[in-house]
Amino acid sequence: MFSRIVHVFSLCIALAAMTLTANVSVNGLFTSNMVLQRNIAAPVWGKASSGEAVTVSINGQSKSTTTGSNGVWKVKLDPMVEGGPYTLTIKGNNTVTLSNVYVGEVWQVAGQSNMDTRLSFYPNLADSIKNANVPLLRYCTMRQPGQSTGGTNPWLVVSPSTAPNLSATGYFFGKEIQKTTGVAVGLVVTAVGGTTVTQWMDPATLAANPDITNTDRGGCWNTWVAPAVGYGIKGTVWIQGENNCNAGDSPLYGDRFKLIIKGWRAAWGQGDFPFYFGQLSGTSGTPGPDDLSYVAQVREGQRLALELPNTAMSVNCDYASGDWHYPNKPEAGRRLALPAKAHLYGQNSLVYSGPLYSSKIIDGNKIKLIFRHTGGGLTVRGASLSGFAIAPATGAYVWATATISGDTVIVSSSSVPEPARVRYGWSNKPALTLFNAEGLPASPFTTDGKQLPVSDRILTTSISSGEGTITPSGGNFYDNESVKLTATAATGYMFDHWGGDLSGNSNPATITMTGNKTVTAFFIADNNTYYTVNTQVSGAGSVNQSPEGTRIAEGARVSFTAVAAQGWKFDGWSGDHTGKDSEYVISSLDKDISLTSRFIPIDPSVYEAEYAVIKGGVSESVNAGFSGTGYANVNNEAGSSIEIMVYVTNGEEKKVTLTWANGSAASRSFTISVNGREVIGSQTFEATGAWTTWKQKEITLLLEQGINTITLTSNTADGGPNIDKLEISGQTSASAKKGSSAGPAFRYRFGNLEITSGRPVSFFKVEILNLSGQKVLCRTVKLSADSRALLRIDNLKHGNYLMRVTAPDNFSNLQRFIFVQ
Structure with missing residues (x-):
């Protein structure tokens, strides 16, 4: 009995110890394939045992903290520029590893059904799903159909298999942002259909507004938004209001919508981040001049929310569907992206909004309406400018005659001799006719009541x-x-x-x-003396210069740091400074400086494609079976390309092996160029059966000694295959080759090419080729006793040539030279 008691007691102690040690975990928002917001101190948080030390590492930085008594830990990463793919690790008593993480732009996609409905909901978007291969667009949906809780769905890379469950409007918005910025874009989708504005209010806002007594208040916030609060974002896009089109809600919508914007900004703690929203679409019905229209009242509340800073609105009621859920989601997404492109992404002169009513001037029996966002000018869409109604100070609205005069519209009616008020598009389904030259519709409005501030x-x-x-x-x-x-x-x-x-x-x-x-x-x-500072790079790497710029004042301290690309190493400086230290400092600038930073590959026989220059595509690690850390995936479009820089110790024809995967049904092809010269017009890469099935193809390329750039360019709209790596056979170590005197040296003297050999041979075979690879001269030259020979070349035309020298001991060397008589 005593023994059994001891065993039970020991078991209780063991179980207690187990409960006291919890594995470190990260919030469900943080998964592989996620996007972190660039240029901010992005937070990362999760749970662990009280007092447990936690370290988060990514992209060369690590942040550590100690878990609080509540079992919650949180760190803020140093701001990062766009990039990836990275691996993020969270290390405590255990380690959590997240892969294929990018840093870019993160947008919250919020609202109700017109933001929530997925691509698969719309039959007209079937081709969009089929072509939704956008590796740099990712999304995390807080709610999938049938779910009753939020924040548990992993990040997904947009592809034909994952796109059907993505918000349709969100997809076209995100795709436009990704195309504009060229960086990874992440969408955090918190939209739920059939919801009201008060359901999305945060607790602090509700507490400060006790008059909001709706029984459903705050429900969606608690379930779908609260789990996402604090995740670093660029801004929010929103479409909502359909369920507030009723007698009780419509007059209050504008003020309550502004509370949403203010409350969400306060909850996130990122200041007045961009909040762009879509105005309600049209439903059914025939417009009348004196319509009550609860839908129009909600639209007006949305228009007036533009008084808040950093907001913008897109108009959606010109789509001729007659249904809340209009199928023209590509245009809805594009319009929401316009203010982001104009305000955030460098397109400062872009017209991002349709005309917005600003103010009115009453002139006798006419009213002049003044608009902003007129762009290239006000225009009429349709047979005539219609949809305007006019009224006296008291009394009903009647249809008005309207004409455009510059950036204004003049309205009148013979039945209203003393006009005071104007409406435009005031109905459930307005027929919009006023646009700007850029094709964006004017927002419906009324001159009654409160108006937006005038730009005076x-x-x-x-x-x-x-x-x-x-x-x-x-x-x-x-x-x-x-x-x-x-x-x-x-x-x-x-x-x-x-x-x-x-x-x-x-x-x-x-x-x-x-x-x-x-x-x-x-x-x-400015009486300073300035010097020119130029840096160049040979090989794959970069030079960090401080201060930046090519024109720097005399006496300035200038530092240079050579940073090798993945798979390469720094090999030395040349120009106005020579040396092997990757850091070089000029304490006091006193002359023009020209520097070249030389990089050579660590292994000159293998080049991982994920580190290549990918134009129109992305480096990713979604499909298994690759070597290294990932592979290159070009977009499905002609002209997308992969540029791989290689280093060749001996210039000659080389066997080059490409490892590829092609999971599509048909073959794909690349044009292959070397140093800008097309050498293979169409190299076919057959279907491999799956994107995780990798095969190898060997080709022969004529490469020069030293640095070469091999470019693979997609020939068709299907793009090319995924490329894992490029291998070059017969390569020796770049560092072993460097400094060898075994190869020949060349000098042009009086119409002859003088060849000096460092090899124990009696002759060389010399071939001179043009840049298309055609031989223009082939000679065997004998070496004199002092290992020299002369080759007459003064019959060559001016231009660029390649020269291949082959020795009887199978030594071969290829070099480029410029011949000028």
Whole structure:
């Protein structure tokens, strides 16, 4: 009995010990294939035992923390630029490893059914699913059909097999952002159909607004959004409001929608991040001039939400479907992406919105309507400009006659001699006719009630001294709008400071338009002496220079660091500095500098394609069976390419082996070029049966001694196969070859090519080829007693040539030279 008690007691102790030691885990949002937001301190969090040390590592950085008493740990990564694929590890008492992680742009996709409905919902999008091979677009859906909890679905790479369950609008939005930026884009989908605006409110907002008493309030936030709060994002795109089109909700929608935007921004703690939303579409019905239209009231609330900073709206009620769930999701996604392209991704002059009503001027029996976002000008779509209704201060609306005058519309009606109010597109299904020249429709509106702030704050700029420019140079802005000013000095001058309503010497600087503002810029003569600093790279690598730029002032401290690409190593500097140290510092610049950083491969026989230059494609690790860390996957489009830089110790024809996978039903092909010269017009890569089945193909390429660039370019819209690696046979170590004197040296003297041999042979075979590979000269030359020979070449034309020299001991060397008489 005593023994059994001891055993039971020991078992209890063991079980207690087991419960006290929990494996480290990461929040369900963090899985393989995910995208982390670039250029921010992206948080990563999870659970572990209280007091357990946790270290998160990715892309050369590690962050450590200790788990709190609540069993939760959290770190913030240093900001990273776009890149990948990376491996993220979380190490505590155990290790969690996440692969194929990218850093890029992350957008939350939110709202109800017009954002939630998947690509598979729309028969017209079947081809879009079939062609949805976008490796740099990934998504995490917080809710799959039938799920009652959120935050448990892994990140997926968009492909024909994963696309059907992705938000249709989100897909076309994300695809447009990825195409624009060229970086990985991640979509965190938190949309659920059939929901109301109050269901999406966060607890803090509800607590601050006790008048919101809806029984469903906060439900969707708790289930679908709360698990995602804190994940680093660029912004949110939103379409919602259909379930609020009723007598009780419609008049309140605008104010409640603004609470959503403010509350979500506060919860994320990333400031006023971009919040772009789609206006309600059209349903059914015939427009009348005096319609009540709950749908129009919700649209008006959405329009007025534009008073919040960093918001933009796309208009969707011109789609002629007559159904809430309009099938034109490609255009809906494109329109939502326009403000992101204009505000965030460098397309500053892009017209991203349709015309928006700004203000009105009553002129007798007419009303002039003033619009902004008119782009290239107001235009009419259809037979005539219709959809405008006009009314006196009290009384019913009647249809109005409307004409365009510049960036304004003038409306009137003979039955309303004293007009005071105007509506446009005010119905469940409006027939929109007013567009800008860029094809974007004007938003429906009413001049009744509260309006958006008028852009009546005037900014004036001038140059007080010296020469330069200020951008923007002035203009009209909204009340309290923040305007970033940049001073650019002319040659011979430098920016000194601001004046007027802006002070200091920060450049660029921001001014808030609390009223009309006047800003001056002071430029002074730049008496510094400047030197030119140029860096070049031979091989695969880069040079980090500080400070950056090619024009640097005398006396500046300038540092250079050579950074080798994966699979390569730094081999030395040449030019104005020679040496083997990868870091070189000029303590005080006193002359022009030209440097070349030389890199050679660690193993000159194997080149992993995931480290190549991929134009129109991505490096990824989704399909198993590859070597190294991944493979190159080009887009399904003609012209997508893979550029692989290789190093050849002896220039000659080389056997090159490509490892590829082609999981499509048909063969795919590449054009193959060497150093910009096409050598194989169409190299076929047969179907391998699956993207995880890898095969090898051997080809022969004429390569020069030293650095060569081999380019594989897709011939058709199907793109090429996935490439795992390129191998070159007969290669010796680059470091072993370097410095060998066994090869011949060449010098041109008086019409002859003088060849000096370092090999114990009596003759060489010399072949000269043009860059197309055709022989233009072939000679055998005998070596003199001092190992020299002369070859007459003055009959060659001016131009670039390749010269191959072969010795009887099977030594072969290929070099490029330029012949100029």
